[in-house]
Amino acid sequence: MGIERNTTNSMPAAADVIEQVGSIKETGTIPSQIHNDDEIHQLELERVFSDTWVLVGHESEIPEPGDYAKRYIGDSPFIFVRDDTGEVQVLFDSCQHRGTTVVRAEQGNTSYFRCPYHNWTYDTTGELVGVPHKEEFFKELDTCEYALDSAPQVDSYRGLVFACLSADAPSLEEYLGDFTWYLDLHLQFADGGMEVVGEPIRWEIDTNWKIGADNFTGDSYHTLATHKSAMDLDIFPPELSAAGAERTPADITECSGHSCMLAYLENQEYAGGYPEDIFTDTHLSDDQLRLAKRLVSSVGTVFPNMSFLQMNLNPDPENREVTAFLNVRKWQPVGPKKTQVWNWILVPRGASEEFKQRAYDTGIGTFSVAGNFEVDDFAVWDGIAEAAGSTFGKKIGRESNFQMGVGDMSDSDEISDEFPGPGEVYGTNFEDGTMQTFYQSWYRAMTGQHIDPEDSQ
Amino acid sequence: MSDRFELRLQCEEFLYREAEFLDDGRLHDWLELLTDDVEYRVPRRVTRERGSEESEFSDDGFHYREDLGTLRTRVKRFDREYAWAENPPSRTRRFVSNVRVEETSDDEVRVKSNLLLYRNQGDTTDSDLLVGERHDTLRRVDGSFKLAQREVQLDQTILDTRNLSFFL
Ligand code: FES
Ligand SMILES: [Fe+2]
Numbered sequence: 001m002g003i004e005r006n007t008t009n010s011m012p013a014a015a016d017v018i019e020q021v022g023s024i025k026e027t028g029t030i031p032s033q034i035h036n037d038d039e040i041h042q043l044e045l046e047r048v049f050s051d052t053w054v055l056v057g058h059e060s061e062i063p064e065p066g067d068y069a070k071r072y073i074g075d076s077p078f079i080f081v082r083d084d085t086g087e088v089q090v091l092f093d094s095c096q097h098r099g100t101t102v103v104r105a106e107q108g109n110t111s112y113f114r115c116p117y118h119n120w121t122y123d124t125t126g127e128l129v130g131v132p133h134k135e136e137f138f139k140e141l142d143t144c145e146y147a148l149d150s151a152p153q154v155d156s157y158r159g160l161v162f163a164c165l166s167a168d169a170p171s172l173e174e175y176l177g178d179f180t181w182y183l184d185l186h187l188q189f190a191d192g193g194m195e196v197v198g199e200p201i202r203w204e205i206d207t208n209w210k211i212g213a214d215n216f217t218g219d220s221y222h223t224l225a226t227h228k229s230a231m232d233l234d235i236f237p238p239e240l241s242a243a244g245a246e247r248t249p250a251d252i253t254e255c256s257g258h259s260c261m262l263a264y265l266e267n268q269e270y271a272g273g274y275p276e277d278i279f280t281d282t283h284l285s286d287d288q289l290r291l292a293k294r295l296v297s298s299v300g301t302v303f304p305n306m307s308f309l310q311m312n313l314n315p316d317p318e319n320r321e322v323t324a325f326l327n328v329r330k331w332q333p334v335g336p337k338k339t340q341v342w343n344w345i346l347v348p349r350g351a352s353e354e355f356k357q358r359a360y361d362t363g364i365g366t367f368s369v370a371g372n373f374e375v376d377d378f379a380v381w382d383g384i385a386e387a388a389g390s391t392f393g394k395k396i397g398r399e400s401n402f403q404m405g406v407g408d409m410s411d412s413d414e415i416s417d418e419f420p421g422p423g424e425v426y427g428t429n430f431e432d433g434t435m436q437t438f439y440q441s442w443y444r445a446m447t448g449q450h451i452d453p454e455d456s457q
Numbered sequence: 458m459s460d461r462f463e464l465r466l467q468c469e470e471f472l473y474r475e476a477e478f479l480d481d482g483r484l485h486d487w488l489e490l491l492t493d494d495v496e497y498r499v500p501r502r503v504t505r506e507r508g509s510e511e512s513e514f515s516d517d518g519f520h521y522r523e524d525l526g527t528l529r530t531r532v533k534r535f536d537r538e539y540a541w542a543e544n545p546p547s548r549t550r551r552f553v554s555n556v557r558v559e560e561t562s563d564d565e566v567r568v569k570s571n572l573l574l575y576r577n578q579g580d581t582t583d584s585d586l587l588v589g590e591r592h593d594t595l596r597r598v599d600g601s602f603k604l605a606q607r608e609v610q611l612d613q614t615i616l617d618t619r620n621l622s623f624f625l
Binding site for chain 2: 106107108197202204315316360364365369375380
């Protein structure tokens with residue numbers, strides 16, 4: 001389906017542009033315009049970020065009653081808090097009086113939230129517990145009706161807390177669907193699960209939020225070019241790298257609307273990034289455990305904007321040892337070409353302090369604002385939005401290419417039958433199905449369909 | 458001239474020379490200014506309420522937590538033409554000021570300074586500004602100073618820069 005170009009207005013309408021994304025599986029292309037367009041950005045806030053499950057944080061960030069952190073879903077401010085009873089709440093950060101935001105700090109511990117405007121005060125469950133001079137000026141106000149609003153749906157998966165701004169959307173369990181099989185490889189391989197180290201690192205890049213999210217579904221092709229300097233220095237141990245012959249690749253597409261890539265050592269028991277004794281079969285199937293132990297790298301995106309990455313890397317190949325860490329990422333849209341990156345490093349809760357520190361250092365030293373792998377990604381992503389938002393780019397209907405593996409481009413074969421995990425699985429890391437899955441989910445959300453493909457068929 | 462004044466001048470001279478190496482992209486010369494056991498850290502700053510008992514500077518969240526080996530790896534990476542983050546190279550200009558000599562022992566000096574770092578890169582008028590306070594330990598090695606410890610306390614909690622592909 002091509003863009004209709006009419007002569008009076010040469011710019012394609014947002015609706016046509018969105019429609020074009022719907023055929024990405026056949027065409028392997030999408031209009032670049034979706035990576036920098038005011039109207040599309042606005043529609044995304046209303047459709048994508050209001051109707052899907054969005055990551056808020058990890059339970060280990062707020063372990064004690066009264067611990068809170070300020071978070072965002074799309075552009076909406078929320079308070080992520082463990083209330084007095086120990087329950088996790090996601091409260092809309094807008095005072096019920098005149099509506100200003102109540103929380104001033106990024107995180108902390110408190111027994112109440114006091115609005116700075118007229119000092120209405122809420123407890124950690126969001127109940128209104130204090131109205132100054134109520135007896136004189138607000139005699140009939142029923143405080144029960146003025147609790148802070150909550151996100152309509154809040155749920156957690158293996159410690160990761162998500163919220164959904166729509167009450168009618170499917171549950172988190174349905175939303176993650178079969179993809180939990182892959183999340184578990186990363187979150188449940190050790191007894192006690194994972195915990196966050198430190199506060200998430202935050203910074204802003206001049207590109208569209210979807211660029212990071214699509215890259216993290218499994219753009220292995222860019223690794224060879226963008227990260228060539230890191231590969232040449234063995235920050236990614238050569239025997240484990242994307243070009244290395246030893247590792248077995250798999251691209252997971254069409255998995256309940258989510259996607260990821262994995263690479264593992266088929267002919268080896270254990271890949272060596274995590275301490276060997278940390279693995280347990282308590283929460284994983286035999287197939288999952290087998291894979292988890294052999295995993296050398298993986299990246300994935302839970303639509304819309306949560307990504308994860310696990311790798312065995314080494315920021316100093318001469319003096320250190322190869323170490324695994326789990327990176328959880330949120331690509332928060334700030335504008336059509338402004339993204340706030342949130343970066344968490346997670347480690348197995350039961351690992352030694354020494355390992356946790358080493359994993360953290362490996363994580364920030366390679367994948368963060370100063371990470372010697374990732375600084376190169378941020379150097380090239382800005383340009384995508386720049387060209388996508390340009391007049392000429394829109395005028396000629398510039399398309400972004402995701403054709404790797406489409407038609408006869410390569411010999412990528414679907415191997416779902418042999419592979420133990422769900423989804424449509426390909427036996428290569430060099431195909432664009434993971435990204436096509438992401439943009440299909442985007443298309444569904446933008447056209448008001450729930451993202452689970454089973455729903456929409 | 459008092460000894461203290463003389464000492465401050467020596468520290469300033471060290472910091473200015475170091476800034477020159479970093480701004481001129483002489484990263485191997487910069488490595489020579491570091492002790493073998495150097496600790497280089499940029500903790501994550503956290504917006505906290507006034508009166509919070511917790512420090513604004515995280516104990517366990519960092520932008521950088523490096524030793525000489527990891528710093529060397531970074532410098533080696535910048536030598537490569539494919540290190541896109543610095544190709545084309547950032548144009549940085551560092552302003553180091555308010556140098557305060559805090560404490561001295563026989564061979565070490567604790568020095569605080571302010572850092573204002575301007576960065577522009579590529580085909581754009583955009584720039585990044587990174588501002589903060591540095592807490593350094595300088596050590597005398599064979600008669601001249603080397604940097605043994607640095608903690609950079611940035612003034613932003615959310616960094617307004619696409620990447621930190623340079624040193625502070
Ligand atoms: S706006 Fe919060 S008390 Fe008035
Ligand atoms: Fe990358």
